[in-house]
Structure formats: C-alpha cells, structure tokens
Amino acid sequence: MPDHRSARAQRLRDAGYKLTNARLTILDVLETHGGHMTSAEVLEKVEARAPEVGRASVFRALDLFTRLSIIRPTYINDSSTPTYVLMPGGHHHHIICTNCDRVIEFEDCHLEKLERELERQFRVRLTGHLLEFYGLCATCIANHDADK
Amino acid sequence: MPDHRSARAQRLRDAGYKLTNARLTILDVLETHGGHMTSAEVLEKVEARAPEVGRASVFRALDLFTRLSIIRPTYINDSSTPTYVLMPGGHHHHIICTNCDRVIEFEDCHLEKLERELERQFRVRLTGHLLEFYGLCATCIANHDADK
C-alpha cells in the first residue's frame, strides 16, 4: 500500500518548505481524520493535540496544502465555511445531496484520458482534480415522493 | 439557442419560490456577468443596479440558487471567499492554476455515462456537477522552468 503520510511530508520538503511541528501536526490531524474536515474541526483537533500551535498557523498550513494539491477546500452545506478534503493521489470524487448535505464518496472517475487531453490542448501540467455531483440522495428522493 | 435566463426563473417558480425583485435582480447580475463572481462582486453589481436590495438578500439568494444547482460556490484563489459559477445545463468545468489562480474553462467532460452509473449504483437523482482540475498553466510552467 502507498504510504501517503510520508509521501505528503516529502512533497512539502521537495517543494522547499520546512517540515515544522505545526505543519506536521496539522497534516497528521488531516490524515488521521481521513475524510472531510471544516477549518473549525481542524482547529479543534490541533488545539487538543498541540495547544502551542496557533490559529494563524493552521490557516497558513491549510492554504499551503491547498496550493500543493494535498487538500482542496469545497463547500458542503451552508456555505461560508470551507470543508477540506484530502486528495490522495491528487484526486477526490463525491456526490453531495443538495437537500440534506449528505456526502457520498466514490472512487472511479475515468478522467485520466480527459486529463491528458487537457494537458495537450492547454499546455498545462495537471496535478489533481475534484469532481462533485449534486442531486438528491435515496433518502431525500423517498421523502420528496412521500410529500405528494 | 436555449433560453437559460427564463429557464432559471422558471426553475425557481417550479420549486415553489417567489419571483421577487431581489432574486430576479441577483439572477440577472449573475447571468449578465456570465462567468465566475465572488460574493463581493455580486454585492457590488447588485448595489449599483438596485440599491434597495439588501446585503442579506444577496446571501440568501446565493444560498438558494446553490441548493437549486443554478450556481455553485468554489474556491479559486486565496480561499476564505467563495467564487460562484453559473452552471448552465447543471454542469461546469475548469482548470485552476495553483500558482497564479488563472482559470481556464473547458466544455466537454464526457461524464454522462458516469453520471448514469452513479445514479444506478447509489440510487440518487443527479442534477449537476462541477469538475475542477488543478495544476500549472503554460505561463507558470515557463516561469518555473526559467527559475532553474
């Protein structure tokens, strides 16, 4: 299995950034949690594990990790606050229910071919992608139909 | 050509929402601008066109339009503030340069098949999607290489 944890720290290092206690703690919090985390949740977990790490460093690290395509902020529910998703292998895919905000993750996206096409067409070098579908989940479809 | 403008107002109406002056103004601002707009830009344009429309109504409408898959908030640059993209036909696709934040839009995504697969697999009813690729644009690749 791929060791994403050391791989991501390595990525920081390769890009010329220091492996500080703050960054490694924040990265570990994200990796331990695994899924979707709001900045508030990250702040809370970091505070619990390493009280000496300041709020500002958390936001600075989240920005940095975003620039490095390690995570990606997205809007899940009532906007205004981003939810960060880890992007192992540079990509992530999910379905968001626009009624109850449930998130369903899925694996396959078959976007490799499109990715290569885009790189050629626009002369870009792509490092990751996020694919979000919106709609109603099974539960909300049932409730909706029951309303009739 | 499809008349997205009346189509979207119709969508509001069909979902049981009132076609108020505030909502129609905000919708028109989004459609006139066409592309990506931050909440600040929407506020500014709405203020210019219809000063009587309050700030709160703008945010309430942006939330509503998001729930209806008319627009979708996403993070383009320095996070913290969402950029809203119109989703004609329910979908939108772009490439974001993680170095200079340039946005390149593209049309084809070939996701219809995947969409149908997901609907079957998870028993969901999908209304739209957003596909974002991250990486370096041609200009930033050149600058990066020049640094060596």
Place this chain on the structure above:
DNA sequence: TTAGATGCAAATAGTTTGCATTTGT
C-alpha cells in the same frame, strides 16, 4: 547562520440574525 515559519492578540472582513414591513401569488 539565517531565511523561513511561528505564535500571539488585535484588527478586519465576510456573513448571518432578528424583526418589523412589504410583496408575490
């Protein structure tokens, strides 16, 4: 050794709320 990163606390900016009033249907 030293550029880069941190932690703190104060400042800022973006967004939401409560409520009396207005409006679409």
Place this chain on the structure above:
DNA sequence: ACAAATGCAAACTATTTGCATCTAA
C-alpha cells in the same frame, strides 16, 4: 389574505495581519 421574502443594522464568526521570536536546514 397571508405565508414567504425583504431590508435594515447590529451581532457574530471566521480569517488575516503585524511583529518579535524561534527553528529547520
């Protein structure tokens, strides 16, 4: 007619900044 939506301004909350200090390389 009346529920839904609005506009206002105040309250709130999340995020950022400036700067002296610290630390990874």
